[in-house]
Amino acid sequence: MISIYSFLLETLTAINAAPSFTVIEAVLSASMQEMDVSVWRGDASGGGLEHFRVPAEESQTILDVVAWIQQYADPTLSYRYACRVGMCGSCAMMVNGVPRWTCRTHVKKVLKDNAITIEPLRNLPVIKDLAADMDPFFDKWVAAGGVHHPTKTRNEPIEILDPKTPERVETDTGIECINCSVCYAACDTVSSNVDFLGPAALQRAWTIYLDPKDADPNVILDAVSGKGGCHNCHSQGSCTLHCPNGLNPMKAIAGLKRATVASFFKGGR
Amino acid sequence: MIRPHRSHPLWIAYLLHRLSGLGLALFLPVHFYVLAFALNEPERLDGFLRFADNPLVKIAEFGLVFLLAVHVFGGLRLLALEFLPWSPRQKTLAASAVAAAFLVAGTFFLQAV
Ligand code: HEM
Ligand code: SF4
Ligand code: SF4
Ligand code: FES
Numbered sequence: 001m002i003s004i005y006s007f008l009l010e011t012l013t014a015i016n017a018a019p020s021f022t023v024i025e026a027v028l029s030a031s032m033q034e035m036d037v038s039v040w041r042g043d044a045s046g047g048g049l050e051h052f053r054v055p056a057e058e059s060q061t062i063l064d065v066v067a068w069i070q071q072y073a074d075p076t077l078s079y080r081y082a083c084r085v086g087m088c089g090s091c092a093m094m095v096n097g098v099p100r101w102t103c104r105t106h107v108k109k110v111l112k113d114n115a116i117t118i119e120p121l122r123n124l125p126v127i128k129d130l131a132a133d134m135d136p137f138f139d140k141w142v143a144a145g146g147v148h149h150p151t152k153t154r155n156e157p158i159e160i161l162d163p164k165t166p167e168r169v170e171t172d173t174g175i176e177c178i179n180c181s182v183c184y185a186a187c188d189t190v191s192s193n194v195d196f197l198g199p200a201a202l203q204r205a206w207t208i209y210l211d212p213k214d215a216d217p218n219v220i221l222d223a224v225s226g227k228g229g230c231h232n233c234h235s236q237g238s239c240t241l242h243c244p245n246g247l248n249p250m251k252a253i254a255g256l257k258r259a260t261v262a263s264f265f266k267g268g269r
Numbered sequence: 270m271i272r273p274h275r276s277h278p279l280w281i282a283y284l285l286h287r288l289s290g291l292g293l294a295l296f297l298p299v300h301f302y303v304l305a306f307a308l309n310e311p312e313r314l315d316g317f318l319r320f321a322d323n324p325l326v327k328i329a330e331f332g333l334v335f336l337l338a339v340h341v342f343g344g345l346r347l348l349a350l351e352f353l354p355w356s357p358r359q360k361t362l363a364a365s366a367v368a369a370a371f372l373v374a375g376t377f378f379l380q381a382v
Contacts, residue, residue, distance in 0.1 A: 096273060255355070
């Protein structure tokens, strides 16, 4: 766009009819597209949306928009990111009401009526502005039994696993989780039940339950069948729909439901 | 308005299941109360059945049969999702549950009029 105006300007100068400086400015700013960006500002005690005009660019991500605001409009804006390529799981926010990785969400995919709303992840306490407190999410990861219970010591040879067993094939569909909490923010059961372990933690528990190297799968079944366990899930599938990695926590939770019920009927617990 | 993170078929299926479940919980006590007339006060039951011949009531009955059918098929769908081997066709199954419920309720309606 700008090049068209500079071309026009050059032509006008050439024929000695250059418009005044204010006219050029007006033309330039009209040619530079700006978006209306509403950003949630505040902390644990409350807050609200603040509005910014942000210049539109080619191939711009939501994280670019947040960074622009922080660098050029308000340096006090707090947010979190690290890898900016969808590996670290730290940049997730609510974008127009939907949880997303901001680093892998293109503006042109979500821009509606030239406006975007960016808020901290749902279902988690806010630290400040766009930075949500991930502690409850990680605590539940541990509470769901998502820790390996070893069968061997480091002095024994490494156990060889067959990658083609049905258990391993199923496990493979659940291990690419990067702990971003997008599924956790999408889940209505998490919002209505503070104890619910949530999709990511339960999916992690499921993959460990399937691991033949795990010493005590029953510990996992106990951990996932309590008050906040897998049976709280209503199979709404928002976790699966929104997971940016294309994982399927709803399927993993259904697996845990089957395993816990089977263990119950086998006279287990 | 359904909030953006919820606007997808399986969430709507969940909403339908909850509303139909609550609808049934409200309706069934009334239903049993009226049925009890058959034993205690047959004249009152007859009076009620005449009232039930009213076309508007027939339409309402269509709604109730639909509620029951959509809850039963939706419930069977959930049980299949949770207890049978995983199938990736969940949206199709949810839509089929609603279609089957329309079929049952529609057939009931045509029988009733
Ligand atoms: C006849 C066959 C029925 C089947 C197969 C069935 C199945 C189910 C299932 C699987 C759920 C759990 C849904 C979830 O996890 O969200 C459920 C929930 C429920 N059902 Fe039924 N149900 C049946 C009949 C009834 C009846 C007769 C009533 C009314 C008294 C009823 C009322 C409810 C209610 C209120 C819920 C809670 C809804 C929710 O959690 O979202 N159901 N049903
Ligand atoms: S399951 Fe998906 S959405 Fe949930 S934390 Fe893992 S990567 Fe994120
Ligand atoms: S399927 Fe279960 S865990 Fe996933 S969003 Fe729905 S209620 Fe939450
Ligand atoms: S910044 Fe690492 S996933 Fe977005």
